[in-house]
Amino acid sequence: MSTETLTPEEAEGQRRARRAKRNTSIGWWVITIVVAVWCLFPVASILATSFKTPGELSNGKFLPDNPSTSNYEEILVGDSQELFLSALWNSIGISIIATLIAVVLATLCAYAIARLDFPGKKIVLTVSLMVSMFPVISLVTPLFNLWRSIGLYDTWPGLIIPYLSLTLPIAIWTLAAFFQQIPWELEQAAQVDGATPLQAFRKVIVPLAAPGVFTTAIIAFFIAWNDFVYGISLTSTEAARPVPAALAFFTGASQFESPTGAISAAAIIVTIPVVLLVMLFQKQIVAGLTSGAVKG
Amino acid sequence: MSSIPTTVPAVDAEAPDDPSGGRGRRKAPRSERARAEARLGWWLAGPAFFIMVAVIFYPVLQAFWDSLFSYRLTAPEEREFVGLSNYGVIFSDPVFWSALGVTTLITVVTVFVELILGFMLAMVMHKAIKSTRGLVRTVILVPYGIITVVSAFAWYYMFSIDSGYINNWFSWVPGFDGQLNWFAQGGSALFVIMFSEIWKTTPFISLLLLAGLAQVPDDLSEAAAVDGASWWQRLWRVILPNMKAAIMVAVLFRALDAFRVFDSIFIMTNGAYGTEVLSLLAYRTSIGRLEIGLGSAISVVLFLLVGLLALIAVKGFNVDLAGGRGGRK
Numbered sequence: 001m002s003t004e005t006l007t008p009e010e011a012e013g014q015r016r017a018r019r020a021k022r023n024t025s026i027g028w029w030v031i032t033i034v035v036a037v038w039c040l041f042p043v044a045s046i047l048a049t050s051f052k053t054p055g056e057l058s059n060g061k062f063l064p065d066n067p068s069t070s071n072y073e074e075i076l077v078g079d080s081q082e083l084f085l086s087a088l089w090n091s092i093g094i095s096i097i098a099t100l101i102a103v104v105l106a107t108l109c110a111y112a113i114a115r116l117d118f119p120g121k122k123i124v125l126t127v128s129l130m131v132s133m134f135p136v137i138s139l140v141t142p143l144f145n146l147w148r149s150i151g152l153y154d155t156w157p158g159l160i161i162p163y164l165s166l167t168l169p170i171a172i173w174t175l176a177a178f179f180q181q182i183p184w185e186l187e188q189a190a191q192v193d194g195a196t197p198l199q200a201f202r203k204v205i206v207p208l209a210a211p212g213v214f215t216t217a218i219i220a221f222f223i224a225w226n227d228f229v230y231g232i233s234l235t236s237t238e239a240a241r242p243v244p245a246a247l248a249f250f251t252g253a254s255q256f257e258s259p260t261g262a263i264s265a266a267a268i269i270v271t272i273p274v275v276l277l278v279m280l281f282q283k284q285i286v287a288g289l290t291s292g293a294v295k296g
Numbered sequence: 297m298s299s300i301p302t303t304v305p306a307v308d309a310e311a312p313d314d315p316s317g318g319r320g321r322r323k324a325p326r327s328e329r330a331r332a333e334a335r336l337g338w339w340l341a342g343p344a345f346f347i348m349v350a351v352i353f354y355p356v357l358q359a360f361w362d363s364l365f366s367y368r369l370t371a372p373e374e375r376e377f378v379g380l381s382n383y384g385v386i387f388s389d390p391v392f393w394s395a396l397g398v399t400t401l402i403t404v405v406t407v408f409v410e411l412i413l414g415f416m417l418a419m420v421m422h423k424a425i426k427s428t429r430g431l432v433r434t435v436i437l438v439p440y441g442i443i444t445v446v447s448a449f450a451w452y453y454m455f456s457i458d459s460g461y462i463n464n465w466f467s468w469v470p471g472f473d474g475q476l477n478w479f480a481q482g483g484s485a486l487f488v489i490m491f492s493e494i495w496k497t498t499p500f501i502s503l504l505l506l507a508g509l510a511q512v513p514d515d516l517s518e519a520a521a522v523d524g525a526s527w528w529q530r531l532w533r534v535i536l537p538n539m540k541a542a543i544m545v546a547v548l549f550r551a552l553d554a555f556r557v558f559d560s561i562f563i564m565t566n567g568a569y570g571t572e573v574l575s576l577l578a579y580r581t582s583i584g585r586l587e588i589g590l591g592s593a594i595s596v597v598l599f600l601l602v603g604l605l606a607l608i609a610v611k612g613f614n615v616d617l618a619g620g621r622g623g624r625k
Contacts, residue, residue: 024425031420032428039435042450042495043442049453060464109344117330118337124345131348133549135556135602137575138595139351141582142358145369165351168344222441228559229575233583244445248563260459267446274441282434286421289500290507 043271050264057260071265080250084266086238087246091270094156094242095224098163102171103217107209110175115184125176132169139165140233147234154235159242162230167220174219177291178212215288218277225274243270356599363593369586382593391572392594396601399573402486403554406493407547413494414501414546421502422509440499448563451492455479482570489571492560497553501546508542509535548609552602574598 006014049057051067059065075084113121143162144153152158182205190200231245241249247266250259278285363382367375386392417436424432439447453459455478467474478484512535520530536543558575565571567580578598582591 025427028425028428032424032432035417035420035432036435038495039438039499042447042454042492043438045454046446046450049459052459057459060461062461105344105347108340112337112340116333116337116340118334118341121337121341124341127345127348131352133552133602133606134352135575135595135598137556137558137578138359138599139355140579141588141591141595142355142362144583145362145588146355146358162351164347168348172344226443228443228445228562229579232562233579244443244559247445247449258458260453263449264453267443267449271442271446274443275438278437278441279434282430282437285437286433286503286506289503290510 043275046264046267050261050268052261052264054258054261057258071261072269074262075266075269080262083238083246083250084243084262087241087243088270090156090238090240091225091242091244094159094163094240095221097156098160098167098224099217099221101160102164102167102220103175103213106168106171106175106216107213109172110179113172113176114179114182125172128169128172131165132173134165136166136229140229143230144233154237154240156240158234159227159230159240162234163224163227166223166227170223171216171220174216174288174291175212178216178288179209181291182208182212211284212288215281215284218281218285219288222274222277225270356596359592359595359599362588363590363596365589367587367589369588375589378589382590383597385590386593386597392574392577394570395572395574395577398486398571399555399557399575402490402493402557402573403551406490406497406554407551409490409494410498410501410550411543411547414498414505417498417502418505418509421506436499436502438499439496440503442496444496444559445563447492447496448560451488451495451560452479452564455488479565480569485565485569485571489557489560489564492564493554493557496560497550500553501550504546504549505539505542508539508546511542512538544609544613548606551609552605555602555605556598574601 045062048063050071051069052059052064053066053068053070056064056066074080109124112118113124139162147153147158152161184205186204186208187200190204191197195203226244227242228244228248231242232248235241235245238246243266247263250263250266364377364379365375366378366382421429421433421436455462457463457475457477457479460478462478463474463476466472476484478488516538517530517534520534525533556575557573558579561567561571561573561576562579567573567576574594575598578591578594581587581594585591
């Protein structure tokens with residue numbers, strides 16, 4: 001009906017607009033695919049390597065000829081099981097504890113920064129900024145020495161404490177930015193409407209603040225999970241050595257076998273949680289990283 | 297009618313202040329409240345603050361103290377005070393200067409490439425149409441979240457002469473014999489190292505730039521377009537000047553991060569063939585050779601260099617970090 005009432009010029013214009021829209025959409029899909037290939041290629045590469053048998057490693061091709069799960073068997077149920085699984089357990093435990101401590105302390109700290117007026121507020125933010133820029137390696141020598149003399153060397157607390165220097169600053173910045181966006185007047189409004197202070201906090205503020213706290217936890221976890229310098233310097237055995245450090249020192253089940261396949265399989269296993277978190281919480285992570293950043 | 301609104305709010309404002317009381321009586325509870333608020337503030341912010349201070353400042357002071365001694369863990373009884381001579385040893389050692397040069401090279405090249413690439417990615421994330429926006433942001437976050445050591449292994453195995461396929465893929469390129477051992481000389485090894493660093497950390501810089509991009513008012517750019525400005529002019533005259541703060545913060549953060557590069561080099565070459573950097577030198581001296589005195593001195597030098605870099609950026613280029621990173625006051 002509408003086409004009948006349009007002049008030919010108008011109909012042509014509409015068609016052209018539709019075509020232009022389709023073209024931009026095709027253009028965007030092309031750009032997206034290019035970006036996706038760039039971002040995922042190394043992951044795909046190490047995934048392909050993890051399915052190669054030792055004989056196929058030097059085939060000079062991206063894909064294995066006969067995909068085999070032998071590398072996964074080696075690290076999960078085979079000879080290198082103990083080495084990898086204990087490292088995985090250390091990484092998970094240490095990173096989660098360091099994340100939880102940092103998020104709890106940073107929540108209190110960021111709440112004070114966002115809501116209260118106290119002298120030294122700026123100092124807290126400046127110090128956390130300084131800490132986040134600090135070259136980690138500069139801390140390693142004194143900590144190595146101190147940890148050995150007080151018995152923290154090669155233990156979980158011996159890594160959790162220095163990990164706080166990585167996770168606390170980013171948690172404080174991200175949460176302070178989140179909390180400054182919360183409309184805190186709602187709390188008073190709820191109290192005026194008859195809610196007790198505790199109810200007002202639980203029913204109004206917690207739901208508003210929880211996403212920020214959760215996002216901060218993911219970002220802090222990524223940082224702890226990624227650590228390598230502390231991991232290789234402050235541990236010496238399976239008692240506390242996390243995955244990145246274990247990968248670097250992994251020499252294979254026997255000296256005649258190249259560790260490439262097993263390392264690739266282990267690398268894929270520790271990448272799975274990262275990919276899952278990113279897929280599930282993409283929106284929150286982007287919001288967390290950008291709101292903690294520049295506000296103009 | 298018109299006289300009521302002017303008087304009623306005045307009464308309202310007076311009411312909570314108890315007008316019958318004198319000025320002195322009113323002042324005391326208010327400052328008491330301020331004191332209580334300050335106390336509560338420090339109770340809440342204190343634990344996080346003091347842990348950060350303890351974890352950073354104690355080791356820094358200890359490192360400085362240790363750097364004044366000739367001190368090896370292999371011979372602890374020979375520990376003796378040598379003043380600044382460890383620093384003399386460092387500054388007269390060509391290995392230190394070469395490591396400083398390589399560190400600077402990696403920092404300058406990766407930050408420059410990442411700034412351009414990161415801006416392009418930020419543009420893609422910012423402008424993407426609805427149906428691809430989520431996908432594009434998800435894939436960009438993958439390198440951000442991945443472990444640096446994993447990224448280093450991925451790139452290493454790709455190029456390695458034993459397990460790689462890059463040589464095979466590019467053997468058609470004229471002048472390239474397809475037999476190159478990428479990790480047997482400094483130039484090609486650094487190329488792969490920087491490639492992997494750029495892949496891993498561009499998402500971070502692009503997210504910081506995305507935050508800046510979101511601050512540029514859309515109507516400003518549109519107005520310029522209406523006035524006949526080309527896309528290129530809009531980019532250089534409107535968009536970039538308006539996100540200068542974000543660019544500065546992104547560059548500073550990435551530069552300081554790049555300056556402490558360690559993981560990729562440890563995995564790929566372990567500092568061989570002229571790819572030694574400052575962090576690796578410090579690690580090898582103190583953890584590898586157990587020369588605590590000398591290693592501490594390198595740590596102190598590295599820390600001072602990072603501090604100097606930050607100071608130059610903040611003072612010289614007026615990067616407002618506190619204001620720029622979301623802190624209000």
